[in-house]
Amino acid sequence: MAALSIGSASTFGRTGARGISSISRWRPRNSCIRCVWDPEGLFGSKQPQTGHLARIEFKRRLEKDAEAREAFENHVREEQERRRILRQSRELPETPAEMIEYFLDTEAQELEFEIARLRPRLNQEFFSHLQIELGQLKFAVSRTEAMEDRLAELETMQKVLLEGTEAHDKMQVDLIKVKESLTKILTSKDVKATLLEMVERNELNRSLLALLDENIANAHKTGQKRAAGFMEKVRVAVLSPIRPSDDERIFSGGVGLIGEVAKTQKSAIQSTNREMWRRVVSLYPLLSLSNSSVLHQMQAKGGIASKGKTAFITFVLGGPGSGKGTQCAKIVETFGFTHLSAGDILRREISSNSENGAMILDMIKEGKVVPSEVTVKLIQKEIESIDNYKFLIDGFPRSEENRIAFERNIGMEPNIVLFFDCPEDEMVKRVLSRNEGRVDDNVDTIKKRLNVFAALNLPVIKHYTETGKVHKINAVGSADEIFEQIRPIFTELMVK
Ligand SMILES: Nc1ncnc2c1ncn2[C@@H]1O[C@H](COP(=O)(O)OP(=O)(O)OP(=O)(O)O)[C@@H](O)[C@H]1O
Numbered sequence: 056m057a058a059l060s061i062g063s064a065s066t067f068g069r070t071g072a073r074g075i076s077s078i079s080r081w082r083p084r085n086s087c088i089r090c091v092w093d094p095e096g097l098f099g100s101k102q103p104q105t106g107h108l109a110r111i112e113f114k115r116r117l118e119k120d121a122e123a124r125e126a127f128e129n130h131v132r133e134e135q136e137r138r139r140i141l142r143q144s145r146e147l148p149e150t151p152a153e154m155i156e157y158f159l160d161t162e163a164q165e166l167e168f169e170i171a172r173l174r175p176r177l178n179q180e181f182f183s184h185l186q187i188e189l190g191q192l193k194f195a196v197s198r199t200e201a202m203e204d205r206l207a208e209l210e211t212m213q214k215v216l217l218e219g220t221e222a223h224d225k226m227q228v229d230l231i232k233v234k235e236s237l238t239k240i241l242t243s244k245d246v247k248a249t250l251l252e253m254v255e256r257n258e259l260n261r262s263l264l265a266l267l268d269e270n271i272a273n274a275h276k277t278g279q280k281r282a283a284g285f286m287e288k289v290r291v292a293v294l295s296p297i298r299p300s301d302d303e304r305i306f307s308g309g310v311g312l313i314g315e316v317a318k319t320q321k322s323a324i325q326s327t328n329r330e331m332w333r334r335v336v337s338l339y340p341l342l343s344l345s346n347s348s349v350l351h352q353m354q355a356k357g358g359i360a361s362k363g364k365t366a367f368i369t370f371v372l373g374g375p376g377s378g379k380g381t382q383c384a385k386i387v388e389t390f391g392f393t394h395l396s397a398g399d400i401l402r403r404e405i406s407s408n409s410e411n412g413a414m415i416l417d418m419i420k421e422g423k424v425v426p427s428e429v430t431v432k433l434i435q436k437e438i439e440s441i442d443n444y445k446f447l448i449d450g451f452p453r454s455e456e457n458r459i460a461f462e463r464n465i466g467m468e469p470n471i472v473l474f475f476d477c478p479e480d481e482m483v484k485r486v487l488s489r490n491e492g493r494v495d496d497n498v499d500t501i502k503k504r505l506n507v508f509a510a511l512n513l514p515v516i517k518h519y520t521e522t523g524k525v526h527k528i529n530a531v532g533s534a535d536e537i538f539e540q541i542r543p544i545f546t547e548l549m550v551k
């Protein structure tokens with residue numbers, strides 16, 4: 056029990072004079088019982104800070120927290136179980152048409168999983184099928200409300216699936232890299248030095264941390280205490296150089312269009328999955344590019360396809376500084392191609408003060424890939440304005456998204472792909488001595504460009520290798536020597 060010391064500030068007023076009978080009507084003018092020590096706040100101190108009641112209150116709060124935590128954990132478990140059952144019960148689609156309906160019936164939270172599960176079927180055949188249905192809806196003579204809804208759903212789905220497959224592919228590439236990085240750290244004789252090197256190369260990221268966590272958890276589970284302890288120390292060292300926004304990807308933390316779809320669905324629990332697809336449309340003004348393919352447009356106005364010759368498209372790929380531009384100049388001179396460099400086209404867009412100029416400049420400074428909508432439109436404009444049918448498209452497609460957007464909008468695949476295979480140190484050396492005043496020819500940006508090349512461009516090269524279109528050129532040697540590898544490719548093609 057708290058000992059009270061009642062202060063003299065209580066106003067007893069005139070009680071002394073009026074006697075006991077008046078005391079009952081007396082009220083102190085102000086509550087001036089002042090406690091020197093009142094830890095539980097019983098006598099007017101502001102809040103109980105310490106002491107028994109505070110402890111009880113604290114305990115109650117802990118119990119409540121524990122209850123809430125348990126309820127939350129139960130909820131998570133139930134939700135996981137619900138999703139597991141849902142996933143198992145769904146019949147997987149076979150045809151592109153079935154795929155469309157399947158994705159329309161997919162809950163937003165399940166998109167990431169379903170894209171990964173069905174990635175092999177999210178191929179060109181599927182996207183072409185989707186594009187055809189979209190075309191039919193867009194060009195219908197009159198559209199009913201149901202058709203408008205369907206169009207909105209499919210446009211959103213197209214965007215989400217393109218973005219999602221690109222993110223998925225990037226994640227696969229990242230995963231391999233991350234596994235290699237982690238092995239390197241854990242087997243290194245000098246972990247500190249290895250980490251420093253990796254910081255230099257921008258290789259420490261959240262994916263690495265996630266994999267490390269998984270390994271730590273496994274080591275604990277299997278009783279490997281020393282290994283777990285060692286990895287925990289490594290984790291602390293890895294954690295410090297990682298900045299939060301460094302590599303947040305479309306999937307992690309639900310950013311990007313998938314995140315938007317999920318948010319939209321959450322905000323309207325009542326809505327069906329199909330309504331969700333429609334409503335998210337409003338978030339993306341750039342959902343679709345042109346309605347018809349460039350080739351169709353060219354045919355209509357007497358362009359490339361109607362000169363009796365079909366367009367011949369060569370994609371020229373390779374890392375920064377691998378010599379694409381240099382060799383394109385030689386191909387133009389010898390074989391009469393028109394050279395379209397995606398990088399040059401984007402740089403011209405910056406100089407022309409267009410509305411996208413500032414955004415493009417930022418992306419180039421960071422070595423990032425400019426959104427396909429922008430680049431494909433610009434390439435399309437160039438193709439349309441040129442009176443030739445043989446094109447070298449240099450530095451494009453930079454990503455799977457670029458590739459799909461091109462094939463969808465231009466309406467054709469490249470005839471061949473040249474891939475300039477060049478070691479990184481040679482590329483860095485060339486870029487740093489290029490001396491053309493480019494904002495991205497510096498050590499920092501070149502590192503980023505190399506990372507982007509490995510993560511986003513190599514999958515494109517892999518894709519075209521699988522379809523038999525790639526001619527791999529050893530890009531080391533003099534420019535003339537390299538051209539001698541290219542010459543026979545075009546000579547043979549021209550003879551045909
Ligand atoms: N075979 C070569 N040997 C040495 N230097 C070369 C060779 N080919 C090109 N270069 C030089 O390397 C630099 C980069 O070449 P180029 O601009 O052709 O590369 P790129 O692949 O088009 O680069 P980016 O993708 O960054 O535009 C240029 O300064 C060029 O003169």
Ligand SMILES: Nc1ccn([C@@H]2O[C@H](COP(=O)(O)O)[C@@H](O)[C@H]2O)c(=O)n1
Nearest residue numbers: 397398418419422423424425450451453
């Ligand atoms: N398809 C592309 C091509 C280029 N970019 C951006 O331009 C930069 C420079 O390209 P170069 O081919 O001239 O090296 C490149 O780093 C990208 O930022 C692009 O976004 N998309």
